[in-house]
Amino acid sequence: xxxxxxxxxxxxxxxxxxxxxxxxxxxxxxxxxxxxxxxxxxxxxxxxxxxxxxxxxxxxxxxxxxxxxxxxxxxxxxxxxxxxxxxxxxxxxxxxxxxxxxxxxxxxxxxxxxxxxxxxxxxxxxxxxxxxxxxxxxxxxxxxxxxxxxxxxxxxxxxxxxxxxxxxxxxx
Amino acid sequence: xxxxxxxxxxxxxxxxxxxxxxxxxxxxxxxxxxxxxxxxxxxxxxxxxxxxxxxxxxxxxxxxxxxxxxxxxxxxxxxxxxxxxxxxxxxxxxxxxxxxxxxxxxxxxxxxxxxxxxxxxxxxxxxxxxxxxxxxxxxxxxxxxxxxxxxxxxxxxxxxxxxxxxxxxxxxxxxxxxxxxxxxxxxxxxxxxxxxxxxxxxxxxxxxxxxxxxxxxxxxxxxxxxxxxxxxxxxxxxxxxxxxxxxxxxxxxxxxxxxxxxxxxxxxxxxxxxxxxxxxxxxxxxxxxxxxxxxxxxxxxxxxxxxxxxxxxxxxxxxxxxxxxxxxxxxxxxxxxxxxxxxxxxxxxxxxxxxxxxxxxxxxxxxxxxxxxxxxxxxxxxxxxxxxxxxxxxxxxxxxxxxxxxxxxxxxxxxxxxxxxxxxxxxxxxxxxxxxxxxxxxxxxxxxxxxxxxxxxxxx
Numbered sequence: 001x002x003x004x005x006x007x008x009x010x011x012x013x014x015x016x017x018x019x020x021x022x023x024x025x026x027x028x029x030x031x032x033x034x035x036x037x038x039x040x041x042x043x044x045x046x047x048x049x050x051x052x053x054x055x056x057x058x059x060x061x062x063x064x065x066x067x068x069x070x071x072x073x074x075x076x077x078x079x080x081x082x083x084x085x086x087x088x089x090x091x092x093x094x095x096x097x098x099x100x101x102x103x104x105x106x107x108x109x110x111x112x113x114x115x116x117x118x119x120x121x122x123x124x125x126x127x128x129x130x131x132x133x134x135x136x137x138x139x140x141x142x143x144x145x146x147x148x149x150x151x152x153x154x155x156x157x158x159x160x161x162x163x164x165x166x167x168x169x170x171x172x
Numbered sequence: 173x174x175x176x177x178x179x180x181x182x183x184x185x186x187x188x189x190x191x192x193x194x195x196x197x198x199x200x201x202x203x204x205x206x207x208x209x210x211x212x213x214x215x216x217x218x219x220x221x222x223x224x225x226x227x228x229x230x231x232x233x234x235x236x237x238x239x240x241x242x243x244x245x246x247x248x249x250x251x252x253x254x255x256x257x258x259x260x261x262x263x264x265x266x267x268x269x270x271x272x273x274x275x276x277x278x279x280x281x282x283x284x285x286x287x288x289x290x291x292x293x294x295x296x297x298x299x300x301x302x303x304x305x306x307x308x309x310x311x312x313x314x315x316x317x318x319x320x321x322x323x324x325x326x327x328x329x330x331x332x333x334x335x336x337x338x339x340x341x342x343x344x345x346x347x348x349x350x351x352x353x354x355x356x357x358x359x360x361x362x363x364x365x366x367x368x369x370x371x372x373x374x375x376x377x378x379x380x381x382x383x384x385x386x387x388x389x390x391x392x393x394x395x396x397x398x399x400x401x402x403x404x405x406x407x408x409x410x411x412x413x414x415x416x417x418x419x420x421x422x423x424x425x426x427x428x429x430x431x432x433x434x435x436x437x438x439x440x441x442x443x444x445x446x447x448x449x450x451x452x453x454x455x456x457x458x459x460x461x462x463x464x465x466x467x468x469x470x471x472x473x474x475x476x477x478x479x480x481x482x483x484x485x486x487x488x489x490x491x492x493x494x495x496x497x498x499x500x501x502x503x504x505x506x507x508x509x510x511x512x513x514x515x516x517x518x519x520x521x522x523x524x525x526x527x528x529x530x531x532x533x534x535x536x537x538x539x540x541x542x543x544x545x546x547x548x549x550x551x552x553x554x555x556x557x558x559x560x561x562x563x564x565x566x567x568x569x570x571x572x573x574x575x576x577x578x579x580x581x582x583x584x585x586x587x588x589x590x591x592x593x594x595x596x597x598x599x600x601x602x603x604x605x606x607x608x609x610x611x612x613x614x615x616x617x618x619x620x621x622x623x624x625x626x627x628x629x630x631x632x
Binding site: 013014016017020021022024025027028029032035039040041042044045048049052056059060064065067068071072113116117118119121122125126128140141 | 278
């Protein structure tokens with residue numbers, strides 16, 4: 001009994017120890033605050049923490065696909081349209097690169113990533129994209145669908161289309 | 173399934189670490205466990221693929237890992253009976269002082285932030301989408317590395333898709349477990365890097381010092397950003413840095429614990445990114461030195477053959493199975509071009525000392541190097557770490573110098589891109605060097621002694 005009381009007393013930190021702890025704590029905290037204030041990298045990191053929290057709140061109701069469009073813009077919106085409207089076995093004929101560069105502001109393809117075959121294929125895989133500019137090199141491929149971009153592509157179809165959308169995908 | 177699958181790789185890794193180096197301190201083993209488990213997971217997936225067993229049956233992969241864990245567990249139990257006394261986790265993790273608690277709480281908070289951010293956003297970085305994440309998606313869909321991405325008639329690969337497959341296979345593993353994003357794998361390596369570095373630091377400085385330098389690691393702005401992205405750099409940084417640290421520590425010891433652990437980590441690095449060859453060269457030199465000192469030349473032969481086998485296996489796979497070659501934009505003949513070197517070095521300095529990328533770490537490291545000059549000969553083991561850093565950095569710069577570019581402002585910014593992220597490999601080594609310096613040790617020991625002088629009241 002006496003031993004346990006002694007043990008308890010020994011484990012109780014002294015006032016001096018608590019004060020010293022607070023001094024070191026204040027010192028370490030000051031170093032952190034100082035570094036955040038003088039270094040642009042730490043400063044950005046701290047402000048990014050707040051921004052990220054805001055963004056997560058703003059987009060928390062969005063699906064993964066929708067969050068991807070937040071980051072990658074119309075490139076992905078359009079590729080997701082191709083994916084949702086075609087079967088997995090589809091071979092989709094894409095317009096020449098120049099067509100992607102002529103789009104309007106609402107349908108702007110950021111940095112024209114969509115013209116990169118490997119990058120764009122990631123979003124529609126296992127569907128296959130065949131670019132008109134490459135048809136010479138890939139003559140054996142027979143597309144099953146055509147990507148309609150800024151009205152390009154309707155002339156490839158051998159049937160009339162009543163309701164035309166500027167951005168769509170149609171079967172051959 | 174997601175959490176269970178990752179926990180199985182953790183336990184598998186822990187069993188492997190115990191089999192390789194049972195006598196290591198418990199925190200080091202915890203730090204090594206997941207990277208080791210995921211590294212072995214990739215090797216296992218690769219072997220199953222070679223045997224034409226579809227990787228889509230992820231439960232099969234997990235079953236093999238569980239079986240191997242049990243076998244290793246029985247082996248370890250028999251070999252190390254009676255068990256070695258180990259400090260309990262509670263004792264080691266007990267709070268030291270308020271400042272230590274603040275620093276560690278900040279580290280844990282930042283790892284938590286990185287985890288939530290990583291799980292919130294889908295993969296969106298260009299390099300990964302047109303690289304290893306695409307390979308991972310195709311592996312998860314088709315069950316093999318030999319998939320549509322490498323179709324010779326319709327190739328969809330980039331140079332990054334041809335990197336050794338540890339990253340792509342683990343990303344595929346994450347998708348097969350049911351994760352919507354592969355980011356979780358990178359987060360695991362980021363957290364493991366913090367745990368492993370803390371464990372190493374705790375051997376050269378006080379707990380407060382270890383916590384301080386660990387916080388400096390996790391707050392490196394560039395690393396903090398990349399830890400929640402689908403990037404292979406933090407993964408490579410773990411293997412290269414921890415492997416070199418283990419080998420550096422091995423040089424002064426006669427037992428092969430650190431040597432075995434370091435060699436395994438560097439072998440896994442060789443399966444992560446091509447730049448690991450540089451670190452494997454330095455690692456090879458350390459192993460050679462150890463072998464000469466211990467008169468055990470067999471060790472360097474075994475390690476050398478292992479490195480070659482790991483690196484060669486993927487090169488052979490690329491050549492004989494995928495039938496693709498990754499043409500590196502490099503000139504393999506050494507040539508002298510003072511203008512090119514000058515332009516490159518000027519950009520190197522600009523990036524290395526850019527405060528937004530690495531915080532204060534580079535400045536601190538350079539300051540400590542200068543302050544340590546009087547101790548260069550007295551503290552030979554710490555000086556050896558400096559030699560390791562400088563040698564690896566020199567080789568790293570040589571690789572960039574040999575790139576097929578003139579480093580003119582309008583050319584590809586290799587330094588601002590690849591070099592910038594490649595510096596992650598060096599930072600844990602630099603922080604350990606700073607922590608081991610007499611200046612840092614004196615400062616942190618002084619603080620903790622001052623605190624401990626009044627630790628408990630004995631008044632009755």
